Structures are given as structure tokens and as C-alpha cells.
Amino acid sequence: MKQTAKRTIYDIAKAAGSSPSTVSSVMNGTWKGRRIKEDTAKRILGLADELGYSVNQQARGLRTAQSGLIGLILPEHNNRFFSDLSQSFTLEARKRGQCPVIIATQRDPESETRTVRDLMAYSIDALFVVGAAEPSEISRLCRSSGLPHVFIDQPCPGAPSVITDNEDGARRLTRAIIETIKPDQQGDAKVYFLGGDARLHASSRRIVGFRTEIERHYGTCGPDQIIACGYDPDIALMRIRELYDRLGGLPAGLFANSINVFEALLRFLVDVPETEFQHVSVGCFDYEPYGEFLRFPVHMIRQRHRQLVRKAFEFLDQPPADNALLMVAAELRLA
Amino acid sequence: MKQTAKRTIYDIAKAAGSSPSTVSSVMNGTWKGRRIKEDTAKRILGLADELGYSVNQQARGLRTAQSGLIGLILPEHNNRFFSDLSQSFTLEARKRGQCPVIIATQRDPESETRTVRDLMAYSIDALFVVGAAEPSEISRLCRSSGLPHVFIDQPCPGAPSVITDNEDGARRLTRAIIETIKPDQQGDAKVYFLGGDARLHASSRRIVGFRTEIERHYGTCGPDQIIACGYDPDIALMRIRELYDRLGGLPAGLFANSINVFEALLRFLVDVPETEFQHVSVGCFDYEPYGEFLRFPVHMIRQRHRQLVRKAFEFLDQPPADNALLMVAAELRLA
DNA sequence: GTATGTTGCTCCATCGATTGTGCAAACTGT
DNA sequence: ACAGTTTGCACAATCGATGGAGCAACATAC
Incomplete structure (x- = not known):
């Protein structure tokens, strides 16, 4: 020793x-x-x-053409969802006796492909991909080297994917928002969907879920109620301000389609009298523990990171069809 | 191809x-x-x-007895400071053409040593250690295998360490808290230090910094002003409640010595009328972006993760004396 | 006593890259 | 034209673990 x-x-x-x-x-x-x-x-x-x-794992790996390393690439570490995933991924990998290698690629396509290549040079045994800028390019690379890979939180055509059931989550979140609206709500009693990119898979499913629930409750859902203005908090803040001016106050309900939009809302509310914002019913399709410490209730959707990771590992053990897409229900955290 | x-x-x-x-x-x-x-x-x-x-990195590594892998072990991913470090670490490692391997060990000594051993089996080129439960055991392991290692945010005797200047940070944070106290403050006009473990290096330096500034301003700092009740938010909440009852209201200033204590404070303030808490001057020795969206100002200390990581890498390139301890000034974010 | 089987190992080629050594060919100087 | 130097590469041993093949010793069968 x-x-x-x-x-x-x-x-x-x-x-x-x-x-x-x-x-x-x-x-x-x-x-x-x-x-x-x-x-x-x-x-x-x-x-x-x-x-x-x-x-000596290098010698063993050289001989066996395996490494015991298992990769996870994600956009950034500094994000609650991603760090939740990292946590679950680490635990699961270690439980299987593998060594987790987590790399953040900054949503940069070049960095992504370089990272995938680098990981392949270490003969990693499998790769999980979260929130990639160019999923199909990554899948192509893996496929050409016969590297088992699974996409998480983002479906990639032709590759096994495990994602959250966005439509169902959005429906449940919308319902919670509607139920929290106080009956004495005066003025514009509508609920608004804010943020996200309608062309992306996740957002489009969420919009469907939102619309379905709104129509079920109010009979109709106007196009003005859906403001898919992207993920930039500054732009979201502008949209919120516009909405506030147009309605002459806060709406009855707000569906924040990402943590960024939620932050924009908070920034806006800092300057709004407490009596006003205590009457808005808010839901956020993302989880942030600090949401629980606010002076008004916020319903939140939290992705089941543990489940997502577990299912992804199961896909490794029992390779599914190449286009397998598995959905995991989200967790709704009522305020 | x-x-x-x-x-x-x-x-x-x-x-x-x-x-x-x-x-x-x-x-x-x-x-x-x-x-x-x-x-x-x-x-x-x-x-x-x-x-x-x-x-083939395995073959190369076998031959050269290097791997291009560089390790970082930390307690958990799901924490702002640690994920900030992961981010900086990843960027720096990739810039040097190395492959970052970040592993969370849940503050469990056994998991720590097992992880260090596993990483050594991959012939990692160096190891950084953050917030380990048993730093000296890790250092011993590395030393016995000749593995270069650097401790971050936690000094380890006998091993190169890079830490934040806690005393200086505490002084600056305390000063900011004092300056934010409104002159019309009635009743108990004292500032209280809450949380942390006085036996630990970081907390003890912070207490020194706090006390110094308080004494400079008020001439004296009573022992009741320092409540080092640990890191458990539930216990912190109890202490805050006790303080509130004892003073018949909120104190003039509060120095939250960790994010957990800060969360406890927020939880407490949810039930306090806005008119009351808008007069307390708060500082937190930790960074949380949501602190900026609150309805009262919070000064925060943010550790310079980028600097800490950079200096740690410099220690690899120019091996310092074994007991080298480098301090990096913290960043004070005024509300 | 010979044939067959089992036990408990050992031998050695191999994985793919590295690197000290060797050696022709081309070039230089005289 | 011949020794000496430089250029540009090829050879082959090596890193440490693996696993198919082989082999001696012993047991069992007939």
C-alpha cells in the first residue's frame, strides 16, 4: 500500500x-x-x-474494447434540471460499476461533435444525450461507430429516446392554474401561455395540452392567449409588460413555459404592488425550489429525472427499436 | 467515415x-x-x-501512462456553487485538451475513497477535490500513488489548496449589511450572524470577519449576535423564530452564513407582513440568482469559481510547496 | 493397464500506440 | 570520388490485461 x-x-x-x-x-x-x-x-x-x-483500466480496456466509462452530454451544468439529471446519472452509473463522464457543451454544435468524438476515443460504452443543438448529427456519429446511445428529454428520430410527457404535464399544470384562479377575479379572466418555441417538439406538445384544457374549461382559446416568444428572458419581460399594459393589469392566470420566462415574471412583479400579484394564478413548466418561498403560489412541473435516467439505462440493457420513444409522466408540484 | x-x-x-x-x-x-x-x-x-x-486513447494511455482524463470530485451536482465549479472546470479542462470527469460522492467518505481509487485505475492525470468529507484520507491516497491533486474551497493540510478569502468576504458583506440599515430603524438595531459551524475553517474565518466589522462600527459584538447553529435549514428556521420572538420583531441586519440558512429565512418571511421585512438588511454568504427577484434587497457573496479553478490548474503546471494555500477574493454582489 | 475425463493451472499472441534505434538515400565538403 | 552529415522514414520491443489453447497430475471406468 x-x-x-x-x-x-x-x-x-x-x-x-x-x-x-x-x-x-x-x-x-x-x-x-x-x-x-x-x-x-x-x-x-x-x-x-x-x-x-x-x-489498469487502460490495459483492460485496450484488450476488451470496452472502458467502463459511460458518457452524458448536456448543454450546461448550471441548471437545476441538468444537475438533477447529472445526479441521477451518476448514482445509476456507479450502481452499475461504471464511471460517469458528464460533459457540458454549451449548446454549441461544434463542441458537441468534438466532445462525442473525444468520448469515442476513450471507447466509452454508451452515451446519453440531453438538450443537444444537433441531435441527428450526434446520432449519426454514434451510429457510424456502433456506439449505443439514448436521447433524454429530446426525441431524436431514428434513435431511442426517453422524454417527459409534455402534453399531459401541460394539461395538468393548466388545470391547476385554472383551479387556483380566485372567483372574484375581475377584468380579463383569461389564462396566458408564455414563452417557448412552437416549432420545437416540447413546446408544441405543451401548447396542445394547454389549449385542450383551456377549451375544455372556457370553450375557446384565442390565439392571443399563446405567446410563444422564445426563451430569452428579456424578450419575455417585454411581452409581459405589453400584456400588462394591454389588459390594464395582470391576467387571471399565467403559464410560464420555462424557467427563464418565470424569472422574467418575477423581475416584473418586483415593481408591482403586492395586492395585485397576489391574485394572479401562476404555473411554471420547470422546477425551481425558490418558487416555494414566494409570496404567491406557484404550481410547478418537475421532470422525473430519476425515471428518465432509469429508463434510458434500461434502453441500454434491452435495446429497443431504433425509433423507440418512451414517455415519462411529469411531476406536478402544487403550490 | x-x-x-x-x-x-x-x-x-x-x-x-x-x-x-x-x-x-x-x-x-x-x-x-x-x-x-x-x-x-x-x-x-x-x-x-x-x-x-x-x-485510441486506451492504447495511447497504456503506453504513455497518462490518460488525458482529469478528475473533479465534489459532494453533489445539485448546488449552484458546485455546478458553477463544474462549468469552469469543464471549460478549462477542454481548453487544455483534457477530458473532464466530474463525480459526485454525496459527502460519503466511503464513496469518496472508492471514487478516488476508481479514477486512479483510469490513470487520471490529476484530481481536484471540493468539499470532501475526509480530505486528508483522499490526499493520502493520491500521495501514495503520486497523483497530483489540488483541494478547492477547502484547505487540506499537506496538500496544495485554493480557497476563498472567507474573512475578507465576511468583512465586506458585513459592511454592506451595516450600510443598508435604514437610519430610522427602531428597537434592536443589531446585526446577527446565523448558521455554520464555528469549528470549521470557513465558518470560523467568516465569524472573525463579521466580528471585526461589527466591532469597528458598534464598538462591540455580543456573543448573542453569533448564532452558529449549523447548516440544517429546519434548525435555522427555529433559531430565526426564536430571535424574532426575543426581539419582538426582525433584527436590523442578518448575515446568513449559507444558502440553507437563507432559505430558512425566506420560509420564515413568507408569513411576515411585507412592511416588516422590507426594513431588514440581509446578506448571504453564498450566491443564489433568485435573491435578485425578492421584494427586499439581499447582498450576496459569490465565490469566484472561475478563479478558483484557474488557480487550481496553475498549481498543476507549477507545483507549489505541498502546504501551499492560495486565497482568492470573493465577489460581493450588492443588492 | 489403457482409455477417458476432470482439475488447476500456465503459455503466449493480442489489443493499438509509442519511441529508441537503425539504416538507406540524399546532400555537403574537399 | 569518398568520408561525413543530414533527411526521412521503418523496425520492433513495450505498456498491462485478456482469453483461447495446451498440458501435467490425478481420478474414474472398463
Whole structure:
């Protein structure tokens, strides 16, 4: 245990008076299949521990064309959802005896492909992809090298994907918003959908869910109620201000389609008298723990990161059809 | 580019009509030193690109006893400071052409040592450690294998460490809190320090900083003003409630010594009339973007994650004395 | 006593890249 | 024209673990 020089199976073999291949098979657990006596195995394990030996993964990986490394690429670390995923991913990978490698690529396509290539150079055993800028390019790369991969939170045509059931989540969130609207609400009693990009899969499903619930309750959902203004908080803030001016006050309900939009709303509300904003019913399709400490109720959708990751791993163990798309229900956190 | 089978230097060599060693030295950039003609190098690079070749890092690593992998272990992903660090770490590592491996160990000593061992099995080139439960054990492990390592945000005796200047940060934060106190403050006009563990390095330095500034301004700092009740938000909430009852209202100023304490404060304030809490001057020794959206000003200390990481990398390039401890000034974000 | 089977290993080629060494061919100086 | 130098590359051992093949010792069968 005190040596600085790295131990190898040859050192252990010499110390145990046996051959390197015996040590090897003891260390990798195949010794029963290779008819090594249990006594021998125990003795070798003891020596290995005593001498502070640990397998050289590079050599093993070179030989077996595997590495025990498993990759996850995501846009950034500094985001609650992504760090939730990182957490679940780490736990699951370690539970399987693999080594998680998580890399943030800043939503930059070039960085994405470079990262995928780099990871492949390490012979990673599989790759999970979250929120990639160019999913199909990544899928192509993986496919061309035979690298098993699964997309999370973002469906990629032709590749197994695990995503949140956005439509169902949006319906439940919308319902919660409607139910929280106080009956004494005067003026414009409508609910507005704010933020997101209607061309993207997630947003479009959410809009469908929102519209369905609104129509069920109010009979109709005007086009003005859906303001898919993107993810930029500054633009969202402008839209909120416009809405406020147009309505002469806050609307009855607001569906914030991302954490950024929610932040914009908070920034706007800082200057609004408390008596006013305490009457707006707010829902956010994203989770932020600080939402619970606000002076008005906020319903939030939290993605089931644990489930998403688990299902993604299951896709590795039981490879599904290439176009398999699995949906996981979101968690609705009522205020 | 279309082949599923992995390319090797032998394939490229055959295609280029040259030897594997030539290809190797072209791929790893040593070709000038080995007097390879520039034409040859270019031709080989072209072929490599064309055939979709990428170096097998396992083979390279086996040969060179390096890996290009660089590790970071931290308690959890789901925390602003840690994810900030992950972000900076990733950028810096990639800039150096290394592959960042970030692993969360849940503040569990066993998980920590197992992770360090696992990472060493991959011959990682260096290891950064943040917020470990047992720093000296980790340092011992690394030392025994000759693995370069640097501690961040936590000094470890005998190992190079980069930490935030807690005393200076606490002084500046305290000063900001004092300056924000409105002159019309009636009743108990004192500032209170809440949370943390006085036995730990970081907290003790912060308490020193706090006390210094308080004494400079008020001449004295009573022992009741320092409530180092740990990091549990529930306990902190109890202490806040006690303080509130004892003073018959909110104090003039509050120094929240961690994000958990700050959350406890927010939870408490949800039930306090707005007129009351708008007069308390709050500082938090931690950063949380949502602090900016509150209806009262909060000064925050944000650790310079970028700097911490940069300095840590510099320690790798220019190994300092084993007990080197470098301090980085914190960033004070005024409300 | 010979044939056949089982036990418990060992031998050695191999994975792909690296690098010290060797060696022709081209060039330089005289 | 011949020794000496430089240029441009090829050879082959090596890193540490793996696993198919082989082999001696012993047991069992007939």
C-alpha cells in the first residue's frame, strides 16, 4: 500500500507464485469459469489488497474494447434540471460499476461533435444525450461507430429516446392554474401561455395540452392567449409588460413555459404592488425550489429525472427499436 | 467515415503506404521532432480524416501512462456553487485538451475513497477535490500513488489548496449589511450572524470577519449576535423564530452564513407582513440568482469559481510547496 | 493397464500506440 | 570520388490485461 510505483498483475503473480493470467482472471471475476481454486483466488485477492493493486483500466480496456466509462452530454451544468439529471446519472452509473463522464457543451454544435468524438476515443460504452443543438448529427456519429446511445428529454428520430410527457404535464399544470384562479377575479379572466418555441417538439406538445384544457374549461382559446416568444428572458419581460399594459393589469392566470420566462415574471412583479400579484394564478413548466418561498403560489412541473435516467439505462440493457420513444409522466408540484 | 469497424494507425499506414510509427507520430504531433516531411504529415492527416480515424486513447494511455482524463470530485451536482465549479472546470479542462470527469460522492467518505481509487485505475492525470468529507484520507491516497491533486474551497493540510478569502468576504458583506440599515430603524438595531459551524475553517474565518466589522462600527459584538447553529435549514428556521420572538420583531441586519440558512429565512418571511421585512438588511454568504427577484434587497457573496479553478490548474503546471494555500477574493454582489 | 475425463493451472499472441534505434538515400565538403 | 552529415522514414520491443489453447497430475471406468 505504500509503494508509489504502480502494481501490475505480474507483481501480484510473482508475489503469489502463480501466473499473470491466473491473477487476471481472479481480478476480473472470471476465475470460477477458468477453474481456479477458491483458495488460490482468495490468496491472490488478499495479496492484491495488501500490495495496493488496482486494475489498469487502460490495459483492460485496450484488450476488451470496452472502458467502463459511460458518457452524458448536456448543454450546461448550471441548471437545476441538468444537475438533477447529472445526479441521477451518476448514482445509476456507479450502481452499475461504471464511471460517469458528464460533459457540458454549451449548446454549441461544434463542441458537441468534438466532445462525442473525444468520448469515442476513450471507447466509452454508451452515451446519453440531453438538450443537444444537433441531435441527428450526434446520432449519426454514434451510429457510424456502433456506439449505443439514448436521447433524454429530446426525441431524436431514428434513435431511442426517453422524454417527459409534455402534453399531459401541460394539461395538468393548466388545470391547476385554472383551479387556483380566485372567483372574484375581475377584468380579463383569461389564462396566458408564455414563452417557448412552437416549432420545437416540447413546446408544441405543451401548447396542445394547454389549449385542450383551456377549451375544455372556457370553450375557446384565442390565439392571443399563446405567446410563444422564445426563451430569452428579456424578450419575455417585454411581452409581459405589453400584456400588462394591454389588459390594464395582470391576467387571471399565467403559464410560464420555462424557467427563464418565470424569472422574467418575477423581475416584473418586483415593481408591482403586492395586492395585485397576489391574485394572479401562476404555473411554471420547470422546477425551481425558490418558487416555494414566494409570496404567491406557484404550481410547478418537475421532470422525473430519476425515471428518465432509469429508463434510458434500461434502453441500454434491452435495446429497443431504433425509433423507440418512451414517455415519462411529469411531476406536478402544487403550490 | 462510414465504416463501423474502428480504424487503427495500421489501417492508415497501409492506406498511406507508410509505417505505423510514422502515422503515430503524425497523429500525436511529434512528427517534426521525428523529421517527418511536412508533405507526408499532411497526407496522413488527410487520410485519417477521410477514413474517420481517431486515436485510441486506451492504447495511447497504456503506453504513455497518462490518460488525458482529469478528475473533479465534489459532494453533489445539485448546488449552484458546485455546478458553477463544474462549468469552469469543464471549460478549462477542454481548453487544455483534457477530458473532464466530474463525480459526485454525496459527502460519503466511503464513496469518496472508492471514487478516488476508481479514477486512479483510469490513470487520471490529476484530481481536484471540493468539499470532501475526509480530505486528508483522499490526499493520502493520491500521495501514495503520486497523483497530483489540488483541494478547492477547502484547505487540506499537506496538500496544495485554493480557497476563498472567507474573512475578507465576511468583512465586506458585513459592511454592506451595516450600510443598508435604514437610519430610522427602531428597537434592536443589531446585526446577527446565523448558521455554520464555528469549528470549521470557513465558518470560523467568516465569524472573525463579521466580528471585526461589527466591532469597528458598534464598538462591540455580543456573543448573542453569533448564532452558529449549523447548516440544517429546519434548525435555522427555529433559531430565526426564536430571535424574532426575543426581539419582538426582525433584527436590523442578518448575515446568513449559507444558502440553507437563507432559505430558512425566506420560509420564515413568507408569513411576515411585507412592511416588516422590507426594513431588514440581509446578506448571504453564498450566491443564489433568485435573491435578485425578492421584494427586499439581499447582498450576496459569490465565490469566484472561475478563479478558483484557474488557480487550481496553475498549481498543476507549477507545483507549489505541498502546504501551499492560495486565497482568492470573493465577489460581493450588492443588492 | 489403457482409455477417458476432470482439475488447476500456465503459455503466449493480442489489443493499438509509442519511441529508441537503425539504416538507406540524399546532400555537403574537399 | 569518398568520408561525413543530414533527411526521412521503418523496425520492433513495450505498456498491462485478456482469453483461447495446451498440458501435467490425478481420478474414474472398463
